[in-house]
Amino acid sequence: MALTGIQIFKLLPKTNCKKCGFPTCLAFAMKLAQGGVELSACPDVSEEAKKTLGEASAPPIRTFDLGTGEKAVKIGGETVLFRHEKKFVNPCALALNVKDSLSDGELAEKASEVASSEIDRVGQKLRVDAVCVEYASGDAARYEAAVRLVAEKAPEAAVILNCKDAAAAGAAVKAVEGRKPLLYGADDGNAEAMAAVAKAHGVPLVACAEGPGALSALTEKIRGLGVEDIVLDSGAKTAKEIIEHNTQIRRSALKKNFKPLGYPVINSVLRDDPLFEASVASVAIAKYASIVILGSIEKWKNLALFTLRQNLYTDPQVPMQVEQKIYEIGEPGADAPLMITTNFSLTYFIVSGEIENSRVPARLAVMDCEGLSVLTAWAAGKFTAAKIAQFIKESGVENRISHKELILPGQVAILSGALEDKLEGWKITVGPREANAIPTFLKNRA
Amino acid sequence: MSYVIPKESYTGKVLSFDFGKDDRAVTVGGENTLPFLSFEGQQPSRPVIACEIQDCPPDDWPDTVKEAYKDVSGDPVAWARHCQDVLNAKAIALRLLSTHPDRDDRSAEDAAGTVRDVLAAVDVPLVILGSNHIEKDSTVLVAAAEAASGYNCIIGKAQEGNYKTIVAAALAHNHKLIAMSELDINLAKQLNILITQMGFSKEKLITDPMCSALGYGLEYTYSVMERIRLAALAQNDPTMQPPILGDVGMYVWKIKETVAPEADVPEWGTLRERGIAWEAITATAMLLAGTNLLIMRHPAAIETVEKTIDELV
Ligand code: SF4
Numbered sequence: 099m100a101l102t103g104i105q106i107f108k109l110l111p112k113t114n115c116k117k118c119g120f121p122t123c124l125a126f127a128m129k130l131a132q133g134g135v136e137l138s139a140c141p142d143v144s145e146e147a148k149k150t151l152g153e154a155s156a157p158p159i160r161t162f163d164l165g166t167g168e169k170a171v172k173i174g175g176e177t178v179l180f181r182h183e184k185k186f187v188n189p190c191a192l193a194l195n196v197k198d199s200l201s202d203g204e205l206a207e208k209a210s211e212v213a214s215s216e217i218d219r220v221g222q223k224l225r226v227d228a229v230c231v232e233y234a235s236g237d238a239a240r241y242e243a244a245v246r247l248v249a250e251k252a253p254e255a256a257v258i259l260n261c262k263d264a265a266a267a268g269a270a271v272k273a274v275e276g277r278k279p280l281l282y283g284a285d286d287g288n289a290e291a292m293a294a295v296a297k298a299h300g301v302p303l304v305a306c307a308e309g310p311g312a313l314s315a316l317t318e319k320i321r322g323l324g325v326e327d328i329v330l331d332s333g334a335k336t337a338k339e340i341i342e343h344n345t346q347i348r349r350s351a352l353k354k355n356f357k358p359l360g361y362p363v364i365n366s367v368l369r370d371d372p373l374f375e376a377s378v379a380s381v382a383i384a385k386y387a388s389i390v391i392l393g394s395i396e397k398w399k400n401l402a403l404f405t406l407r408q409n410l411y412t413d414p415q416v417p418m419q420v421e422q423k424i425y426e427i428g429e430p431g432a433d434a435p436l437m438i439t440t441n442f443s444l445t446y447f448i449v450s451g452e453i454e455n456s457r458v459p460a461r462l463a464v465m466d467c468e469g470l471s472v473l474t475a476w477a478a479g480k481f482t483a484a485k486i487a488q489f490i491k492e493s494g495v496e497n498r499i500s501h502k503e504l505i506l507p508g509q510v511a512i513l514s515g516a517l518e519d520k521l522e523g524w525k526i527t528v529g530p531r532e533a534n535a536i537p538t539f540l541k542n543r544a
Numbered sequence: 545m546s547y548v549i550p551k552e553s554y555t556g557k558v559l560s561f562d563f564g565k566d567d568r569a570v571t572v573g574g575e576n577t578l579p580f581l582s583f584e585g586q587q588p589s590r591p592v593i594a595c596e597i598q599d600c601p602p603d604d605w606p607d608t609v610k611e612a613y614k615d616v617s618g619d620p621v622a623w624a625r626h627c628q629d630v631l632n633a634k635a636i637a638l639r640l641l642s643t644h645p646d647r648d649d650r651s652a653e654d655a656a657g658t659v660r661d662v663l664a665a666v667d668v669p670l671v672i673l674g675s676n677h678i679e680k681d682s683t684v685l686v687a688a689a690e691a692a693s694g695y696n697c698i699i700g701k702a703q704e705g706n707y708k709t710i711v712a713a714a715l716a717h718n719h720k721l722i723a724m725s726e727l728d729i730n731l732a733k734q735l736n737i738l739i740t741q742m743g744f745s746k747e748k749l750i751t752d753p754m755c756s757a758l759g760y761g762l763e764y765t766y767s768v769m770e771r772i773r774l775a776a777l778a779q780n781d782p783t784m785q786p787p788i789l790g791d792v793g794m795y796v797w798k799i800k801e802t803v804a805p806e807a808d809v810p811e812w813g814t815l816r817e818r819g820i821a822w823e824a825i826t827a828t829a830m831l832l833a834g835t836n837l838l839i840m841r842h843p844a845a846i847e848t849v850e851k852t853i854d855e856l857v
Contacts, residue, residue: 182767311547337855349550397813
């Protein structure tokens with residue numbers, strides 16, 4: 099929460115010595131409040147003032163990287179409670195939990211599943227971001243070997259070390275230090291020892307306590323021990339605890355500027371039934387988790403969870419766009435109808451949904467109009483006869499179809515004449531004005 | 545610094561109504577908090593899932609969900625009994641799809657007959673849905689409302705283009721009503737106002753801001769629902785206080801992710817689980833955004849979401 103000029107003024111030396119280049123301390127304070135100068139321009143400012151001002155200007159939820167390298171993911175840094183207010187910033191990381199008590203073969207297999215989890219969806223590469231190795235064997239040497247193996251088999255994934263034994267954790271951190279593992283975790287009993295490991299190796303640390311209140315006391319303690327990159331585990335197990343704790347944590351950080359909870363959150367959603375686990379994971383993804391630990395990562399589950407994450411983390415202010423191309427709906431033959439619309443994703447979803455409803459296989463040419471709907475794009479000069487003609491010619495659709503007929507949205511019927519001139523040899527048909535009339539329209543043609 | 549639980553206290557409250565008869569009646573809505581935040585308010589009624597059936601065989605449903613009803617879906621009465629007696633559905637949503645001019649174009653009288661047969665066969669509350677054809681629904685739903693007179697059903701959907709006759713029928717036969725608009729909070733508000741101006745009580749309305757499937761516009765529905773709920777609670781806007789409906793199944797069970805076989809898209813994994821997860825996750829997201837009544841299709845998806853609701857309430 100930013101301080102006002104007057105609040106800053108109270109922290110300055112009030113000598114009006116002008117060394118900062120301003121005539122008075124008050125003038126300097128006012129400029130500082132607007133963000134126009136750095137505090138360091140005043141040579142006489144006290145240590146206490148520096149600390150207070152530094153804390154006040156820090157973002158409400160700390161941001162740092164999980165993992166290293168190209169596939170490291172930023173976590174934290176969120177600024178709102180509801181996505182319609184502003185974009186959710188850093189999509190939550192998904193992690194697969196593995197126990198060190200598994201055989202080497204099983205561990206290697208699970209790590210490879212993580213390594214090969216990447217899929218492409220509407221132009222974004224999505225993947226399981228991390229692997230979490232649980233210390234279940236009670237044998238520090240086994241744990242270290244398991245961590246090494248998993249890190250090697252999932253060479254780009256972030257590594258999370260779920261181990262509360264500081265000695266075992268220390269050895270494991272050392273083994274994969276270059277990967278900047280997340281140490282999970284510190285609790286009331288081991289905080290000093292775990293903080294020492296995290297500090298010595300420069301890795302982030304999860305604070306684990308029962309409920310946000312106890313957790314805030316623990317993070318203050320850990321921060322006092324010199325660890326700054328902290329992740330929160332409030333002990334939430336049920337879907338209700340997840341939504342309640344995470345809401346309380348985010349509200350505290352954003353609305354009360356409560357620093358002890360101004361960190362990203364980790365939730366574990368392990369359930370025996372993978373479908374149920376997917377449903378509970380979606381509660382954590384939607385409601386403020388920065389890392390979600392899963393017990394299994396079947397391909398169908400990944401696809402669904404990646405999609406949810408992608409949906410909720412899109413920018414609500416920028417109209418979502420779909421890729422410009424000729425979409426085939428329901429295995430169209432060469433003689434199937436060809437329709438055209440713009441690339442505003444909502445337009446695309448509604449139009450393609452209605453074509454699906456018609457059960458008439460068709461091609462839908464989706465033209466890049468910077469995410470505008472048909473009428474808006476036409477009004478903005480982005481959906482014109484010349485541009486449509488150029489798009490159709492360059493798309494190469496002509497080679498895939500046995501006819502030359504293009505169905506135009508009814509709202510831009512006005513373009514049909516000009517388009518017939520520009521697209522030589524083509525017949526332009528005016529389609530329905532509203533998408534819900536598409537099924538009847540297509541069926542009556544068939 | 546000491547921690548204080550950051551509670552919001554809202555002036556507004558979501559309206560509630562019940563539908564169905566006697567001891568099988570079910571209540572929806574009534575909360576004075578955002579979904580599932582029991583630390584600051586009450587959510588007296590559990591979200592309800594209505595199991596969707598239709599009055600003609602589900603030829604257009606993908607195999608995964610068709611398979612689940614293959615022995616009963618030829619007959620709406622058998623199908624309804626199956627949902628109530630085998631699947632323990634708490635409510636049933638009957639879609640009168642065969643009345644659509646592009647389907648069988650069956651008459652309003654036929655539809656009324658189906659409604660009567662289904663009501664005679666089951667005790668659980670019924671949601672009666674048209675075929676989503678603006679003109680046809682305005683006759684079909686009028687006949688259906690009359691056939692269901694005295695059963696305290698939810699009928700719909702009333703939309704901008706046909707609400708007048710449907711509202712009048714719901715009023716005359718004492719049913720609850722779905723008001724549906726397309727993904728715009730202002731349109732939702734406007735339709736609720738138009739309907740209440742006809743003398744229909746807002747306490748008998750449920751708002752359908754239009755659902756969308758995961759990956760196909762889900763975020764629009766999610767945010768419109770969240771905004772409606774915030775308007776109801778934080779701004780105490782009475783026109784936004786009816787409970788919310790999420791008609792999930794019909795949007796999910798047609799998209800590529802629930803239809804494409806694994807052989808075509810090996811990177812997407814098994815088709816059956818993929819489809820069920822798609823419906824369950826779409827429904828879970830709707831619950832988090834404020835949905836009070838879900839309409840769903842696959843028994844395994846319904847069971848999964850019921851388990852999640854068990855954890856959430
Ligand atoms: S340098 Fe510091 S003490 Fe001097 S006038 Fe500027 S703000 Fe005041």
